[in-house]
Amino acid sequence: MSSSASEPMTPAQRAIWAIVCLSILVIVVVRSFIGDGMGRVYVEPKPMDFVAEVTTSTENASESTTSWKQVSTVEFDAYVSANGYTNTISWTEYDQVPPRAYFAQEAAGGGSIVLSWPRTIGLWLAAFFTLAIFSFLYRDNPFYKFAESVVVGVSAGYWMVVGFWDTIVPNLLQRLMPVFSKDYLTPGMELPPGGFDPTNLVFLIPLVLGIMLVGRLLPKCGWLSLWPLAFIVGTMAGLRMVGYIESDILSQTKETVIPLYVQGENTSSNFMMIWSTIWASLAQILLVIGVLACLVYFFFSVEHKGAVGKTARVGIWYLMITFGAAFGFTVMGRIALLAARVEFLFDDWMWLIDPMQQREFISASVGLLF
Amino acid sequence: MIRMLENLDRRWIFLAMALCVSVPILVIGLTGVTFPETPTPLAEAFFDEVDRAGEANGRRANVLIALDYDPASAGELSPMSLSLVNQCAQKGHRMYFISLWPVGPQMIEESIDKVIKRFYPDLVYGQDYVNLGFKAGSEQVIKVMGIDLTTEFRTDVEGTMLSQIPMMEGITSLEDFDLIAEISAGYPGSKEWVLYAATQYDIPLVSGMTGVQAPQNYPYYPTQLKGLLGAIKGAAEYEFIVNDYVREARVRSILAANGIDEETSLGLSKQLDQISTWTTSAEAASMSPAAKAELIDVATGATPGEFLEGQRRMGPQLFAHLLMVLLIILGNLVFFAQRRRGGSA
Amino acid sequence: MQILTRSIPLFITAVAGIVMILSAFFPYTSDWGKFAGQFFNILAAFAFVLGGGNLLKLHLKKISDQRPGWAYSGVVLVCFIVTLFVGLLKIGAYPNPTYPSVHFGGETQGSGSMFWWFYEYAFKPLTSTMFAMLAFYVASAAFRAFRAKNFEAILLLGTAFVVLLGRTFAGVLATGWIPPDSAFSGLRLENLSVYVMQVFNTAGTRAIMIGIALGIASTSMKILLGIDRSFLGSGD
Numbered sequence: 001m002s003s004s005a006s007e008p009m010t011p012a013q014r015a016i017w018a019i020v021c022l023s024i025l026v027i028v029v030v031r032s033f034i035g036d037g038m039g040r041v042y043v044e045p046k047p048m049d050f051v052a053e054v055t056t057s058t059e060n061a062s063e064s065t066t067s068w069k070q071v072s073t074v075e076f077d078a079y080v081s082a083n084g085y086t087n088t089i090s091w092t093e094y095d096q097v098p099p100r101a102y103f104a105q106e107a108a109g110g111g112s113i114v115l116s117w118p119r120t121i122g123l124w125l126a127a128f129f130t131l132a133i134f135s136f137l138y139r140d141n142p143f144y145k146f147a148e149s150v151v152v153g154v155s156a157g158y159w160m161v162v163g164f165w166d167t168i169v170p171n172l173l174q175r176l177m178p179v180f181s182k183d184y185l186t187p188g189m190e191l192p193p194g195g196f197d198p199t200n201l202v203f204l205i206p207l208v209l210g211i212m213l214v215g216r217l218l219p220k221c222g223w224l225s226l227w228p229l230a231f232i233v234g235t236m237a238g239l240r241m242v243g244y245i246e247s248d249i250l251s252q253t254k255e256t257v258i259p260l261y262v263q264g265e266n267t268s269s270n271f272m273m274i275w276s277t278i279w280a281s282l283a284q285i286l287l288v289i290g291v292l293a294c295l296v297y298f299f300f301s302v303e304h305k306g307a308v309g310k311t312a313r314v315g316i317w318y319l320m321i322t323f324g325a326a327f328g329f330t331v332m333g334r335i336a337l338l339a340a341r342v343e344f345l346f347d348d349w350m351w352l353i354d355p356m357q358q359r360e361f362i363s364a365s366v367g368l369l370f
Numbered sequence: 371m372i373r374m375l376e377n378l379d380r381r382w383i384f385l386a387m388a389l390c391v392s393v394p395i396l397v398i399g400l401t402g403v404t405f406p407e408t409p410t411p412l413a414e415a416f417f418d419e420v421d422r423a424g425e426a427n428g429r430r431a432n433v434l435i436a437l438d439y440d441p442a443s444a445g446e447l448s449p450m451s452l453s454l455v456n457q458c459a460q461k462g463h464r465m466y467f468i469s470l471w472p473v474g475p476q477m478i479e480e481s482i483d484k485v486i487k488r489f490y491p492d493l494v495y496g497q498d499y500v501n502l503g504f505k506a507g508s509e510q511v512i513k514v515m516g517i518d519l520t521t522e523f524r525t526d527v528e529g530t531m532l533s534q535i536p537m538m539e540g541i542t543s544l545e546d547f548d549l550i551a552e553i554s555a556g557y558p559g560s561k562e563w564v565l566y567a568a569t570q571y572d573i574p575l576v577s578g579m580t581g582v583q584a585p586q587n588y589p590y591y592p593t594q595l596k597g598l599l600g601a602i603k604g605a606a607e608y609e610f611i612v613n614d615y616v617r618e619a620r621v622r623s624i625l626a627a628n629g630i631d632e633e634t635s636l637g638l639s640k641q642l643d644q645i646s647t648w649t650t651s652a653e654a655a656s657m658s659p660a661a662k663a664e665l666i667d668v669a670t671g672a673t674p675g676e677f678l679e680g681q682r683r684m685g686p687q688l689f690a691h692l693l694m695v696l697l698i699i700l701g702n703l704v705f706f707a708q709r710r711r712g713g714s715a
Numbered sequence: 716m717q718i719l720t721r722s723i724p725l726f727i728t729a730v731a732g733i734v735m736i737l738s739a740f741f742p743y744t745s746d747w748g749k750f751a752g753q754f755f756n757i758l759a760a761f762a763f764v765l766g767g768g769n770l771l772k773l774h775l776k777k778i779s780d781q782r783p784g785w786a787y788s789g790v791v792l793v794c795f796i797v798t799l800f801v802g803l804l805k806i807g808a809y810p811n812p813t814y815p816s817v818h819f820g821g822e823t824q825g826s827g828s829m830f831w832w833f834y835e836y837a838f839k840p841l842t843s844t845m846f847a848m849l850a851f852y853v854a855s856a857a858f859r860a861f862r863a864k865n866f867e868a869i870l871l872l873g874t875a876f877v878v879l880l881g882r883t884f885a886g887v888l889a890t891g892w893i894p895p896d897s898a899f900s901g902l903r904l905e906n907l908s909v910y911v912m913q914v915f916n917t918a919g920t921r922a923i924m925i926g927i928a929l930g931i932a933s934t935s936m937k938i939l940l941g942i943d944r945s946f947l948g949s950g951d
Contacts, residue, residue, distance in 0.1 A: 378858075380855045380858075380859075383851070383854050383855050383858055384851045384854070384855070386854075387850060387851050387854045388851075391850070405883075405884040406884075408887070408905060410905075410909050411909070412909075440842065441838070441839040441840075441842050441843045442842045442843050442845065442846040443846065444843065445843065445847070472763075473834070473838070475824050476824055476834060476839075479824065479825075479826070505756060506756055506757075506759035506760040506762075506763065507752070507755055507756025507757075507759040507760075508759065510752045510755040510756050510759070511752075511756055513735075513748065513752045514749055514752035514753055514756065517738075517745050517746070517748060517749040517752070518749055521749060521753060522752075522753065522756065527822050527823075527824075528811055528821075528822055529811060529820055529822075530813075570739070585912065585916050585920060586920055586924075588912055588913065588916055588917045588920060589917050589920050589921040589924055591913075601882070603882040603883070684883060684884065687883050688883040688884050688885055690850070690854075691879040691880065691882075691883050691885060692885060693854065694853075694854060694857050694879055695876055695879055695880065697854055697857045697858040698857050698858070698861045698872060698875070698876075700858060701857065701858040701859060701860075701861060701862070702861070702862060702863050705862045705863075705864075
């Protein structure tokens with residue numbers, strides 16, 4: 001049976017694939033010229049203006065503290081025209097808004113909502129990446145390889161940044177360098193009395209171990225990482241041993257020691273009560289038999305012959321049903337992920353569907369297409 | 371025919387799958403019609419557990435919401451997160467968001483933006499919900515949170531110390547939460563929460579998870595895991611229950627605000643299609659026209675698209691599953707034909 | 716050297732593990748467990764740095780050796796360095812309005828920053844599409860690999876059918892004619908799939924779970940006692 005995707009195709013097959021690709025291209029091109037077009041992102045600018053308020057200490061005139069007050073644009077302009085830009089901070093935040101807000105604004109004759117070029121380019125790039133990855137289904141190609149390389153680079157960078165800002169800064173630097181952290185990194189933190197808590201010196205241990213771990217990258221210093229590795233393995237082993245024994249051995253065993261007779265819930269008639277009792281009790285009996293049979297199957301110290309062999313075979317049946325269920329659920333999950341990507345292409349990029357009512361103005365015109 | 375199937379290029383299977391997924395999405399997207407859902411006991415248990423969180427302590431519940439997933443699994447899991455936040459916000463629970471996945475904070479941000487900021491703008495950050503962000507360390511983070519949460523999560527994502535956040539008062543460890551609601555895409559995820567939080571500290575835990583994980587977590591239900599949502603089907607069922615609940619709760623709150631007695635309110639909330647007629651009756655005479663219009667809108671208006679994501683995805687799911695069944699049958703036809711000819715499988 | 720590469724690491728492993736075990740049983744020692752856990756979590760963040768460093772080293776070598784596809788290594792490195800740069804320096808991130816004068820005081824992943832842009836328009840579409848691709852391969856595998864060769868395989872396929880159909884509206888369409896209150900309502904596909912999951916799947920998975928847990932507990936014990944030293948590498 002042929003299974004290779006790279007196998008040469010007949011000219012007819014090639015033609016069909018060319019038609020499929022061309023159709024997608026035509027839909028995109030046509031779609032971009034119909035109605036309100038496609039793939040644009042709108043934002044609403046929100047000016048953030050601050051002016052400094054310097055408070056001088058009543059006891060010591062040379063001591064002063066600066067606090068920042070957020071002001072409206074009008075107040076800010078007035079302040080700047082009087083005092084200049086010193087002692088001011090301002091930036092603009094952009095909140096993404098649904099395209100319908102922009103259309104409504106245009107219909108009303110103007111407003112502050114504008115097209116965001118960075119986000120619009122980003123959206124088209126996201127669509128390109130999505131299609132580039134999908135292109136692998138046809139065959140391996142440079143677009144796919146490029147997209148694959150981007151994901152590797154961006155992910156590694158992403159994790160490193162998040163690890164630094166979300167864990168190393170608050171959990172290590174804030175403890176070892178509180179004043180520096182407060183001044184430059186996390187101004188919202190509270191300084192311990194005296195500016196430093198000596199008990200936090202214990203956090204030099206993970207710092208040193210962390211540096212040793214990274215030392216693995218240096219030539220001939222690989223052994224340095226054995227200490228932090230030993231710590232990681234040790235703590236994990238200790239934690240898991242207790243956790244698994246308590247949860248997966250003791251609790252799960254307890255859950256299997258259950259009453260085999262269960263009163264049915266359906267009491268609409270005598271027959272239904274007996275019937276539902278049989279079903280409910282059967283479930284319990286099958287459950288207990290199943291667990292025991294599977295455990296017998298896993299018990300390899302005894303040869304699977306005679307009664308043990310037969311029980312083990314029942315165990316295999318249970319396991320097969322388990323794997324079948326796992327397969328069904330896995331399929332279900334994978335398809336949902338694909339559906340989400342297709343929704344992205346149809347909704348965010350091509351504006352073909354509008355389930356979130358983001359572009360009410362155009363949904364009618366798109367509907368006419370079909 | 372069999373010969374053709376034997377030599378079938380897998381790209382045709384890919385194309386069939388693409389069509390089975392994209393055509394229903396287009397049709398559902400344009401018509402807005404979804405398949406009806408019948409919630410299974412597991413989804414109902416999930417909802418009930420979130421619903422009664424905090425009741426035993428007679429206070430507003432503290433719910434720890436751990437969103438342990440990334441965009442790769444968001445297709446299955448984000449409908450669960452949105453509905454979970456929707457239910458908690460409507461119920462008035464305090465929400466503490468965390469994540470054990472580096473990309474989790476983005477998932478939290480998305481849930482807050484799509485649900486709280488859009489549909490519950492009255493909720494106040496720091497009083498009703500807080501985003502504590504991500505911490506590296508997987509299950510060890512859970513372990514430390516069980517002993518002392520504030521040493522691990524020192525600040526929220528904006529860098530504000532926990533001591534300055536009003537809703538963090540009295541929260542020192544996992545045991546101060548009435549419920550842990552977790553949405554999981556793998557490791558670290560539901561299993562770790564079961565092992566190191568639910569079992570160890572006996573804290574009620576409900577979890578929504580990917581299709582890959584769901585079968586592996588069934589043995590924990592109902593003791594160690596009080597509710598389980600598996601894959602997009604679980605998401606759609608839960609979404610369905612929560613949408614009904616939110617609609618009923620809103621109808622009842624409008625009726626209560628207009629002085630309608632509890633019994634009538636309860637009856638009406640169960641028969642939403644009757645509300646339009648009821649507003650013309652003498653019982654509704656005390657309500658203003660604006661209140662009546664609002665009531666009819668809440669009772670019969672369209673559900674926002676954000677809260678139908680899971681149910682919409684059940685459309686492509688149906689056709690793709692049918693394709694899978696068909697493919698397995700065709701594959702076996704080929705297999706048996708080959709076997710009859712004495713060829714190798 | 717033996718002391719540095721064997722004895723001390725084994726000692727660290729044993730102490731760290733015992734601390735974690737003790738902290739689960741004695742309230743007095745829970746603080747030790749807390750510190751060990753915190754140290755671990757900080758090390759986990761350092762592991763991200765190690766991962767990034769490894770990637771850098773690997774691809775730099777690939778480029779310097781001009782191995783096939785080295786240009787793609789260049790793409791990896793550029794993306795890695797740019798993401799790192801915009802993320803660590805919080806380029807374009809909005810400052811925290813309470814402390815507007817501190818550049819680094821704002822949210823790292825907040826929308827609007829360049830780091831967020833990389834997430835939203837590169838990381839998110841790429842990772843999610845990579846996983847979405849599996850839907851196609853699982854379909855192809857279903858056509859080629861699932862064969863009803865024997866009774867066990869039939870059980871597997873039958874369960875897969877029940878789950879695939881029972882967990883969608885197909886189940887309702889196929890067996891919806893069975894009255895929900897009748898004695899045979901359990902045969903409706905949607906109910907059958909629940910029964911299969913809660914009885915057969917639970918039994919099978921529970922047995923696997925107990926088996927794995929026994930394995931983890933014994934491996935952990937061997938690690939803590941220094942019997943299993945494989946994590947320290949070869950040479951022992």
